[in-house]
Amino acid sequence: MTDRRANPRHAIILPALCWNGDGSEFHAITVDISPDGIRMRSATIPPVTAQLGCSIRGVGVMEIRVVRAGPDDFAVRVVGSGDAPGQVVRNLLEMARLQAPPVEKVRVCRRVVPKFKQVQVATADGTSVPAQILNLSATGVALRLDAPVVVGQTIMVGRHQARIARRTEAGVGAAFLTPLDEATVDEHTVL
Template sequence: MRHQHAKPHHHTVVVPALCWGRDRSEFYAVTDIVSPDGIHFRSATTPLVDEELTCNIRHIGAVETRVVSIGGCAFVVRLLARRQAVASIARELRLLSEQQEATVPVRAHPRVTPLKTDVTIELADGRIVPAKLLNISASGVAFTLDAHVAIGASITIGRTAARVARHFEHGVGAVFDTAFDPQAFDQHITL
Protein backbone atom coordinates (compact mmCIF):
# COMPACT_ATOMS: atom_id res chain seq x y z
CA MET A 1 0.00 0.00 0.00
CA ARG A 2 1.48 3.32 -1.02
CA HIS A 3 1.04 6.77 0.56
CA GLN A 4 -2.35 8.11 -0.57
CA HIS A 5 -0.83 11.06 -2.41
CA ALA A 6 2.41 9.39 -3.42
CA LYS A 7 3.57 9.97 -6.98
CA PRO A 8 5.69 7.62 -9.05
CA HIS A 9 9.23 7.53 -7.58
CA HIS A 10 7.83 8.70 -4.21
CA HIS A 11 8.15 5.97 -1.59
CA THR A 12 6.63 6.06 1.88
CA VAL A 13 9.12 4.88 4.49
CA VAL A 14 8.61 5.46 8.21
CA VAL A 15 11.72 5.01 10.36
CA PRO A 16 13.07 7.07 13.27
CA ALA A 17 16.16 9.27 12.98
CA LEU A 18 18.26 11.36 15.31
CA CYS A 19 19.39 14.63 13.70
CA TRP A 20 21.81 17.37 14.76
CA GLY A 21 23.66 20.34 13.29
CA ARG A 22 26.72 22.37 14.18
CA ASP A 23 24.72 24.96 16.13
CA ARG A 24 21.76 22.78 17.10
CA SER A 25 21.29 20.16 19.78
CA GLU A 26 20.12 16.76 18.62
CA PHE A 27 16.43 16.16 17.93
CA TYR A 28 14.26 13.25 16.83
CA ALA A 29 12.61 13.06 13.43
CA VAL A 30 10.74 10.39 11.48
CA THR A 31 11.21 9.76 7.78
CA ASP A 32 8.07 10.14 5.72
CA ILE A 33 8.67 9.99 1.96
CA VAL A 34 11.75 9.42 -0.18
CA SER A 35 11.49 11.12 -3.57
CA PRO A 36 13.72 12.63 -6.25
CA ASP A 37 13.59 15.95 -4.35
CA GLY A 38 15.03 14.39 -1.16
CA ILE A 39 14.16 12.68 2.10
CA HIS A 40 11.03 14.10 3.76
CA PHE A 41 10.99 14.12 7.58
CA ARG A 42 8.35 14.94 10.19
CA SER A 43 9.51 16.40 13.50
CA ALA A 44 8.45 18.71 16.32
CA THR A 45 11.74 20.55 15.63
CA THR A 46 11.98 22.42 12.33
CA PRO A 47 15.50 23.27 11.10
CA LEU A 48 16.32 26.19 8.80
CA VAL A 49 16.52 26.04 5.01
CA ASP A 50 20.17 25.51 3.93
CA GLU A 51 21.09 24.22 7.39
CA GLU A 52 23.47 21.26 7.27
CA LEU A 53 22.39 18.35 9.46
CA THR A 54 23.77 14.95 10.29
CA CYS A 55 20.83 12.52 10.32
CA ASN A 56 21.35 9.09 11.86
CA ILE A 57 18.54 7.15 10.17
CA ARG A 58 17.55 3.77 11.60
CA HIS A 59 18.92 0.96 9.37
CA ILE A 60 20.82 3.47 7.16
CA GLY A 61 23.28 5.11 9.55
CA ALA A 62 24.57 8.66 9.75
CA VAL A 63 24.27 10.75 6.58
CA GLU A 64 25.26 14.35 5.93
CA THR A 65 22.39 16.45 4.55
CA ARG A 66 21.28 19.97 3.69
CA VAL A 67 17.73 21.19 4.39
CA VAL A 68 16.09 22.24 1.11
CA SER A 69 12.56 23.07 2.30
CA ILE A 70 10.46 23.33 5.44
CA GLY A 71 6.76 23.51 6.22
CA GLY A 72 4.65 22.89 9.30
CA CYS A 73 6.17 20.03 11.28
CA ALA A 74 8.09 18.78 8.24
CA PHE A 75 11.31 19.35 6.36
CA VAL A 76 13.08 17.93 3.31
CA VAL A 77 16.81 17.24 3.05
CA ARG A 78 19.17 16.34 0.21
CA LEU A 79 22.18 14.16 0.82
CA LEU A 80 25.66 15.73 0.69
CA ALA A 81 27.47 12.80 -0.86
CA ARG A 82 28.81 11.52 -4.16
CA ARG A 83 26.21 10.37 -6.67
CA GLN A 84 27.06 6.68 -6.08
CA ALA A 85 26.57 7.03 -2.31
CA VAL A 86 23.27 8.89 -2.81
CA ALA A 87 22.03 6.14 -5.16
CA SER A 88 23.01 3.46 -2.63
CA ILE A 89 21.18 5.21 0.24
CA ALA A 90 18.12 5.78 -1.97
CA ARG A 91 18.07 2.04 -2.82
CA GLU A 92 18.25 1.15 0.89
CA LEU A 93 15.37 3.50 1.73
CA ARG A 94 13.27 2.12 -1.15
CA LEU A 95 13.97 -1.41 0.14
CA LEU A 96 12.81 -0.36 3.62
CA SER A 97 9.67 1.10 2.03
CA GLU A 98 8.94 -2.20 0.27
CA GLN A 99 9.53 -4.13 3.49
CA GLN A 100 7.09 -1.87 5.36
CA GLU A 101 4.51 -2.31 2.61
CA ALA A 102 4.91 -6.06 3.19
CA THR A 103 4.31 -5.40 6.94
CA VAL A 104 7.86 -6.14 8.09
CA PRO A 105 8.24 -4.47 11.52
CA VAL A 106 10.99 -1.92 12.21
CA ARG A 107 11.76 -1.63 15.94
CA ALA A 108 14.02 1.00 17.46
CA HIS A 109 13.38 0.49 21.21
CA PRO A 110 12.25 -2.31 23.58
CA ARG A 111 8.48 -2.68 24.00
CA VAL A 112 6.39 -2.69 27.19
CA THR A 113 2.73 -3.33 27.85
CA PRO A 114 1.25 -0.13 29.30
CA LEU A 115 -0.93 -0.28 32.42
CA LYS A 116 -3.52 1.95 30.76
CA THR A 117 -4.50 0.35 27.44
CA ASP A 118 -7.68 2.27 26.49
CA VAL A 119 -6.95 5.29 24.33
CA THR A 120 -8.57 7.41 21.61
CA ILE A 121 -7.09 7.89 18.15
CA GLU A 122 -7.79 10.98 16.07
CA LEU A 123 -7.66 10.11 12.39
CA ALA A 124 -6.55 12.44 9.58
CA ASP A 125 -10.22 13.10 8.66
CA GLY A 126 -10.95 14.34 12.21
CA ARG A 127 -12.81 11.23 13.42
CA ILE A 128 -12.00 10.09 16.93
CA VAL A 129 -12.14 6.34 17.47
CA PRO A 130 -11.46 4.18 20.53
CA ALA A 131 -8.43 1.89 20.44
CA LYS A 132 -6.64 -0.57 22.69
CA LEU A 133 -2.86 -0.35 23.14
CA LEU A 134 -1.06 -3.68 22.70
CA ASN A 135 2.47 -2.52 23.40
CA ILE A 136 4.47 0.67 23.34
CA SER A 137 8.10 1.74 23.06
CA ALA A 138 9.88 5.06 23.23
CA SER A 139 9.58 5.38 19.43
CA GLY A 140 6.23 3.78 18.60
CA VAL A 141 3.12 1.84 19.51
CA ALA A 142 0.98 -1.12 18.43
CA PHE A 143 -2.79 -0.97 18.89
CA THR A 144 -6.12 -2.34 17.72
CA LEU A 145 -9.02 -0.26 16.46
CA ASP A 146 -12.20 -0.69 14.43
CA ALA A 147 -11.27 1.66 11.57
CA HIS A 148 -8.97 1.45 8.57
CA VAL A 149 -5.92 3.70 8.59
CA ALA A 150 -3.52 3.87 5.64
CA ILE A 151 0.21 3.32 6.00
CA GLY A 152 1.81 6.77 6.17
CA ALA A 153 -1.33 8.43 7.59
CA SER A 154 -0.89 11.03 10.34
CA ILE A 155 -2.81 10.22 13.52
CA THR A 156 -2.94 11.45 17.11
CA ILE A 157 -2.90 8.78 19.83
CA GLY A 158 -4.26 10.43 22.96
CA ARG A 159 -2.23 13.66 22.76
CA THR A 160 0.74 12.13 20.90
CA ALA A 161 1.29 12.69 17.16
CA ALA A 162 2.30 9.65 15.15
CA ARG A 163 2.41 8.18 11.67
CA VAL A 164 1.09 4.73 10.72
CA ALA A 165 4.06 2.50 9.83
CA ARG A 166 2.52 -0.94 9.29
CA HIS A 167 -0.50 -3.21 9.50
CA PHE A 168 -0.45 -6.64 11.07
CA GLU A 169 -3.07 -9.37 11.53
CA HIS A 170 -4.94 -7.79 14.44
CA GLY A 171 -3.75 -4.21 14.52
CA VAL A 172 -1.66 -1.27 13.49
CA GLY A 173 1.89 -0.13 14.27
CA ALA A 174 2.74 3.57 14.38
CA VAL A 175 5.91 5.61 14.90
CA PHE A 176 5.75 8.72 17.11
CA ASP A 177 6.61 12.02 15.41
CA THR A 178 8.81 12.75 18.43
CA ALA A 179 10.20 9.79 20.36
CA PHE A 180 10.01 9.65 24.14
CA ASP A 181 13.21 9.67 26.18
CA PRO A 182 13.96 5.92 26.63
CA GLN A 183 15.28 6.50 30.19
CA ALA A 184 12.03 8.20 31.27
CA PHE A 185 9.82 5.58 29.61
CA ASP A 186 7.99 2.72 31.37
CA GLN A 187 4.62 0.94 31.62
CA HIS A 188 3.07 3.96 33.40
CA ILE A 189 3.29 6.07 30.21
CA THR A 190 0.15 7.96 29.16
CA LEU A 191 -0.13 9.08 25.56
Protein backbone atom coordinates (compact mmCIF):
# COMPACT_ATOMS: atom_id res chain seq x y z
CA MET A 1 0.00 0.00 0.00
CA THR A 2 1.37 3.44 -0.90
CA ASP A 3 1.33 6.45 1.38
CA ARG A 4 -0.89 9.03 -0.32
CA ARG A 5 -0.77 12.48 1.21
CA ALA A 6 -3.67 14.86 0.87
CA ASN A 7 -1.35 17.85 0.55
CA PRO A 8 1.62 18.18 -1.82
CA ARG A 9 5.15 18.49 -0.43
CA HIS A 10 7.55 21.16 -1.63
CA ALA A 11 11.28 20.54 -1.35
CA ILE A 12 13.17 23.22 0.57
CA ILE A 13 16.64 23.05 2.07
CA LEU A 14 17.41 25.59 4.78
CA PRO A 15 19.59 25.38 7.89
CA ALA A 16 17.73 25.37 11.20
CA LEU A 17 18.78 25.65 14.83
CA CYS A 18 16.45 23.86 17.26
CA TRP A 19 16.46 23.93 21.06
CA ASN A 20 14.70 22.05 23.83
CA GLY A 21 13.04 23.56 26.89
CA ASP A 22 16.23 22.88 28.89
CA GLY A 23 18.23 25.07 26.47
CA SER A 24 20.14 22.24 24.74
CA GLU A 25 20.54 22.94 21.03
CA PHE A 26 20.93 20.86 17.89
CA HIS A 27 21.21 21.62 14.18
CA ALA A 28 18.79 20.41 11.51
CA ILE A 29 18.12 20.94 7.82
CA THR A 30 14.63 21.38 6.39
CA VAL A 31 13.78 18.74 3.77
CA ASP A 32 10.32 19.68 2.61
CA ILE A 33 7.18 21.52 3.62
CA SER A 34 3.47 21.00 3.17
CA PRO A 35 0.41 22.61 4.74
CA ASP A 36 0.68 19.78 7.30
CA GLY A 37 4.13 20.79 8.52
CA ILE A 38 7.87 20.74 7.96
CA ARG A 39 10.08 17.68 7.60
CA MET A 40 13.61 18.06 8.95
CA ARG A 41 16.73 15.92 8.90
CA SER A 42 19.17 15.85 11.82
CA ALA A 43 21.62 13.68 13.73
CA THR A 44 19.49 14.46 16.81
CA ILE A 45 15.93 13.14 16.60
CA PRO A 46 13.61 14.64 19.21
CA PRO A 47 10.73 12.53 20.59
CA VAL A 48 7.16 12.83 19.27
CA THR A 49 5.17 15.60 21.05
CA ALA A 50 8.35 17.48 22.03
CA GLN A 51 7.86 21.26 22.03
CA LEU A 52 10.92 22.98 20.56
CA GLY A 53 12.12 26.41 19.67
CA CYS A 54 13.39 26.71 16.13
CA SER A 55 15.15 29.34 14.07
CA ILE A 56 15.16 28.76 10.31
CA ARG A 57 17.43 31.02 8.30
CA GLY A 58 15.40 33.52 6.32
CA VAL A 59 12.14 32.57 8.05
CA GLY A 60 12.64 33.50 11.70
CA VAL A 61 12.11 32.06 15.15
CA MET A 62 9.12 29.87 15.87
CA GLU A 63 7.74 27.33 18.29
CA ILE A 64 7.25 23.84 16.82
CA ARG A 65 5.85 20.51 17.99
CA VAL A 66 7.25 17.17 16.79
CA VAL A 67 4.47 15.08 15.18
CA ARG A 68 6.57 12.23 13.72
CA ALA A 69 10.03 10.90 14.38
CA GLY A 70 11.98 8.52 12.14
CA PRO A 71 15.51 7.13 12.20
CA ASP A 72 17.07 10.18 10.47
CA ASP A 73 14.31 12.75 10.13
CA PHE A 74 11.33 14.17 11.98
CA ALA A 75 8.23 16.18 11.11
CA VAL A 76 6.97 19.21 12.98
CA ARG A 77 4.02 21.57 13.04
CA VAL A 78 4.42 25.27 13.67
CA VAL A 79 2.44 26.08 16.82
CA GLY A 80 3.60 29.63 17.43
CA SER A 81 6.00 32.29 16.24
CA GLY A 82 6.42 36.02 15.88
CA ASP A 83 4.28 35.68 12.74
CA ALA A 84 1.09 33.65 12.48
CA PRO A 85 1.89 29.95 11.73
CA GLY A 86 0.12 30.34 8.37
CA GLN A 87 2.46 33.20 7.43
CA VAL A 88 5.49 31.08 8.34
CA VAL A 89 4.20 28.33 6.03
CA ARG A 90 3.57 30.85 3.23
CA ASN A 91 7.12 32.23 3.65
CA LEU A 92 8.57 28.71 3.49
CA LEU A 93 6.49 27.84 0.41
CA GLU A 94 7.74 30.99 -1.34
CA MET A 95 11.34 30.09 -0.47
CA ALA A 96 10.72 26.55 -1.79
CA ARG A 97 9.52 28.01 -5.10
CA LEU A 98 12.65 30.16 -5.29
CA GLN A 99 14.86 27.12 -4.65
CA ALA A 100 13.09 24.90 -7.19
CA PRO A 101 15.09 24.87 -10.41
CA PRO A 102 13.16 25.55 -13.59
CA VAL A 103 12.10 22.40 -15.33
CA GLU A 104 14.41 21.75 -18.23
CA LYS A 105 12.92 20.20 -21.29
CA VAL A 106 14.99 17.19 -22.13
CA ARG A 107 14.98 15.85 -25.64
CA VAL A 108 14.57 12.12 -25.56
CA CYS A 109 14.99 11.40 -29.26
CA ARG A 110 18.19 12.19 -31.14
CA ARG A 111 18.04 14.87 -33.82
CA VAL A 112 19.44 14.43 -37.30
CA VAL A 113 19.93 16.68 -40.30
CA PRO A 114 18.47 14.87 -43.31
CA LYS A 115 20.13 14.86 -46.73
CA PHE A 116 16.80 15.73 -48.38
CA LYS A 117 15.84 19.00 -46.67
CA GLN A 118 13.04 20.26 -48.91
CA VAL A 119 9.45 19.50 -47.87
CA GLN A 120 5.96 20.83 -48.59
CA VAL A 121 3.99 22.19 -45.64
CA ALA A 122 0.21 22.57 -45.78
CA THR A 123 -1.47 24.97 -43.37
CA ALA A 124 -4.97 24.60 -41.93
CA ASP A 125 -6.46 26.83 -44.64
CA GLY A 126 -5.09 24.49 -47.33
CA THR A 127 -2.21 26.70 -48.42
CA SER A 128 0.84 24.66 -49.44
CA VAL A 129 4.26 26.26 -49.10
CA PRO A 130 7.81 24.97 -49.49
CA ALA A 131 9.91 24.64 -46.34
CA GLN A 132 13.41 23.55 -45.43
CA ILE A 133 14.03 20.94 -42.73
CA LEU A 134 16.70 22.19 -40.32
CA ASN A 135 16.68 18.99 -38.26
CA LEU A 136 14.26 16.29 -37.24
CA SER A 137 13.68 13.56 -34.69
CA ALA A 138 11.05 10.90 -34.15
CA THR A 139 8.96 13.42 -32.21
CA GLY A 140 9.34 16.63 -34.18
CA VAL A 141 10.93 18.78 -36.83
CA ALA A 142 12.57 22.21 -37.01
CA LEU A 143 11.63 24.08 -40.18
CA ARG A 144 12.59 27.23 -42.02
CA LEU A 145 9.17 28.26 -43.21
CA ASP A 146 7.99 31.42 -44.98
CA ALA A 147 4.32 31.20 -44.04
CA PRO A 148 2.31 32.89 -41.31
CA VAL A 149 1.81 30.19 -38.66
CA VAL A 150 1.04 30.46 -34.95
CA VAL A 151 2.04 28.32 -32.00
CA GLY A 152 -0.58 25.62 -31.51
CA GLN A 153 -1.60 25.52 -35.18
CA THR A 154 -1.77 22.10 -36.87
CA ILE A 155 0.11 21.68 -40.16
CA MET A 156 1.01 18.86 -42.54
CA VAL A 157 4.76 18.40 -42.98
CA GLY A 158 5.04 16.21 -46.05
CA ARG A 159 2.78 13.25 -45.10
CA HIS A 160 2.94 13.87 -41.32
CA GLN A 161 0.59 15.94 -39.21
CA ALA A 162 2.34 18.20 -36.68
CA ARG A 163 1.53 21.02 -34.29
CA ILE A 164 3.61 24.20 -34.14
CA ALA A 165 5.27 24.05 -30.70
CA ARG A 166 7.51 27.11 -30.78
CA ARG A 167 9.02 29.87 -32.91
CA THR A 168 12.79 30.03 -33.30
CA GLU A 169 15.14 32.56 -34.89
CA ALA A 170 15.45 30.28 -37.90
CA GLY A 171 11.76 29.35 -38.21
CA VAL A 172 9.51 27.04 -36.20
CA GLY A 173 9.61 23.83 -34.21
CA ALA A 174 6.74 21.41 -34.70
CA ALA A 175 5.81 18.24 -32.80
CA PHE A 176 4.48 15.28 -34.79
CA LEU A 177 0.98 14.29 -33.68
CA THR A 178 2.01 10.66 -34.27
CA PRO A 179 5.71 10.18 -33.55
CA LEU A 180 7.86 8.44 -36.15
CA ASP A 181 9.57 5.12 -35.43
CA GLU A 182 12.85 6.28 -33.86
CA ALA A 183 14.74 3.32 -35.32
CA THR A 184 13.94 4.53 -38.84
CA VAL A 185 14.90 8.21 -38.38
CA ASP A 186 18.27 8.98 -39.92
CA GLU A 187 19.84 11.28 -42.51
CA HIS A 188 17.95 9.42 -45.28
CA THR A 189 14.48 10.06 -43.78
CA VAL A 190 12.03 11.75 -46.16
CA LEU A 191 8.95 13.37 -44.72
